[in-house]
Amino acid sequence: MAASVAVENLNPKVLKCEYAVRGEIVIHAQRLQQQLQTQPGSLPFDEILYCNIGNPQSLGQQPVTFFREVLALCDHPCLLEKEETKSLFSADAISRAKQILSSIPGRATGAYSHSQGIKGLRDAIAAGIASRDGFPANADDIFLTDGASPGVHMMMQLLIRNEKDGILCPIPQYPLYSASIALHGGALVPYYLDEKTGWGLEISDLKKQLEDARSKGIDVRALVVINPGNPTGQVLAEDNQYDIVKFCKNEGLVLLADEVYQENIYVDNKKFSSFKKIARSMGYGEDDLPLVSFQSVSKGYYGECGKRGGYMEITGFSAPVREQIYKIASVNLCSNITGQILASLVMNPPKVGDESYASYKAEKDGILQSLARRAKALEDAFNNLEGFSCNKAEGAMYLFPQILLPQKAIEAAKAAKKAPDAFYALRLLESTGIVVVPGSGFGQVPGTWHIRCTILPQEDKIPAVITRFKAFHEAFMAEYRD
Numbered sequence: 503m504a505a506s507v508a509v510e511n512l513n514p515k516v517l518k519c520e521y522a523v524r525g526e527i528v529i530h531a532q533r534l535q536q537q538l539q540t541q542p543g544s545l546p547f548d549e550i551l552y553c554n555i556g557n558p559q560s561l562g563q564q565p566v567t568f569f570r571e572v573l574a575l576c577d578h579p580c581l582l583e584k585e586e587t588k589s590l591f592s593a594d595a596i597s598r599a600k601q602i603l604s605s606i607p608g609r610a611t612g613a614y615s616h617s618q619g620i621k622g623l624r625d626a627i628a629a630g631i632a633s634r635d636g637f638p639a640n641a642d643d644i645f646l647t648d649g650a651s652p653g654v655h656m657m658m659q660l661l662i663r664n665e666k667d668g669i670l671c672p673i674p675q676y677p678l679y680s681a682s683i684a685l686h687g688g689a690l691v692p693y694y695l696d697e698k699t700g701w702g703l704e705i706s707d708l709k710k711q712l713e714d715a716r717s718k719g720i721d722v723r724a725l726v727v728i729n730p731g732n733p734t735g736q737v738l739a740e741d742n743q744y745d746i747v748k749f750c751k752n753e754g755l756v757l758l759a760d761e762v763y764q765e766n767i768y769v770d771n772k773k774f775s776s777f778k779k780i781a782r783s784m785g786y787g788e789d790d791l792p793l794v795s796f797q798s799v800s801k802g803y804y805g806e807c808g809k810r811g812g813y814m815e816i817t818g819f820s821a822p823v824r825e826q827i828y829k830i831a832s833v834n835l836c837s838n839i840t841g842q843i844l845a846s847l848v849m850n851p852p853k854v855g856d857e858s859y860a861s862y863k864a865e866k867d868g869i870l871q872s873l874a875r876r877a878k879a880l881e882d883a884f885n886n887l888e889g890f891s892c893n894k895a896e897g898a899m900y901l902f903p904q905i906l907l908p909q910k911a912i913e914a915a916k917a918a919k920k921a922p923d924a925f926y927a928l929r930l931l932e933s934t935g936i937v938v939v940p941g942s943g944f945g946q947v948p949g950t951w952h953i954r955c956t957i958l959p960q961e962d963k964i965p966a967v968i969t970r971f972k973a974f975h976e977a978f979m980a981e982y983r984d
């Protein structure tokens with residue numbers, strides 16, 4: 503009897519979905535890692551260096567002490583009754599844990615919470631947003647989520663009715679968006695970031711793509727903006743943000759603002775401004791623009807990917823629509839409480855005068871300054887490789903260099919039935935153990951080839967990464983130079 507479940511009879515939306523950040527190159531890397539364990543010395547390298555995913559703590563980054571102190575105390579409240587705790591935990595972590603527990607019904611971190619998240623934590627996050635932006639924020643607009651990803655899925659689920667509903671997405675884009683649009687059966691409407699202008703976003707191109715989609719009967723519902731950008735690392739200029747807000751308002755689009763890298767800014771001439779702040783500073787209020795802002799505990803200087811914390815702040819939607827969003831959130835009952843607590847800490851870190859402020863600030867600055875140095879070192883190294891051109895990583899956690907591959911390499915890739923950048927990434931992995939993601943996984947201007955490499959290997963490993971990468975690339979080019 504034929505298998506009752508086979509690829510042939512699965513949901514075609516699942517089959518259409520792709521997520522390259524953990525795709526074929528990573529799966530091959532995991533096989534090689536297995537081989538290193540069972541057959542040491544059998545490969546031309548002794549470790550796999552995962553530069554495919556923005557997962558800082560998997561590469562040695564340490565968590566922020568204050569955040570972990572508070573989480574530990576919240577998860578084991580009886581510690582707060584013990585005298586010795588005062589010698590092990592900072593006074594402000596103890597008081598913050600008590601404050602958080604008092605906002606949790608029954609002080610029970612093991613209980614389901616409100617489906618938008620614990621009200622007291624949402625109050626704290628709203629206060630943090632207001633302090634960041636200088637404009638009010640409302641706890642009832644906040645939905646705490648298990649990372650930003652589920653929030654993105656919820657909004658796609660809400661907005662996409664059928665294949666005629668389109669979502670404007672940047673190309674290159676973080677493939678959560680293309681994957682979620684595919685899973686929900688919608689249409690991805692691309693707008694190209696301009697590599698020549700440092701991945702700038704041209705409103706004229708947005709307009710052209712929107713009109714082109716509408717002419718084909720696509721009802722474009724929303725515009726996704728990732729700022730700072732993944733994989734491109736650009737930080738939008740404020741005047742560009744003003745234009746984007748105006749565009750969404752004029753065209754009746756929901757603005758989906760992915761701001762998970764808001765703390766990852768490495769250049770002095772750019773700073774992060776939330777789209778909420780931009781919209782409010784333009785005088786746009788609740789009735790002018792439907793805006794969803796996504797934040798996460800996975801990035802920044804905290805890098806707490808595995809704790810699965812984050813939120814979406816929803817403004818500019820009518821009460822009946824908000825009820826539908828609440829209903830979707832309620833189906834999953836609630837997000838995990840540890841992630842909720844951490845999201846409230848990330849948005850309300852120690853302040854000047856707090857006992858932990860000095861150590862917290864030293865940890866935060868140390869991590870961000872090191873990330874900036876690593877970004878610069880890798881950017882310079884890539885720009886010194888034949889055929890590479892790499893824009894500056896102004897923010898986020900990635901470099902996305904373009905590679906001019908020789909025709910012979912492109913033909914070899916074709917013979918291997920692989921995209922040229924995937925062919926390159928596979929050869930890089932097999933020669934050096936370095937795992938990057940092919941640009942094909944993010945989308946790129948047709949005929950151009952890129953790779954995405956994180957800036958996350960610990961700083962003392964960066965010279966070895968550069969040396970190994972350079973040696974591989976020189977050999978690859980010698981093999982395939984036209």
Ligand SMILES: Cc1ncc(COP(=O)(O)O)c(CN[C@@H]2CONC2=O)c1O
Pocket residue numbers: 523554555556557648649650651652676678728732760762797798799800807811812
């Ligand atoms: C732009 C962007 N949005 C949302 C997410 C989802 O994060 P959480 O669900 O963890 O909050 C990521 C994760 N970054 C992926 C994961 O690591 N590398 C990446 O490109 C991201 O880069």
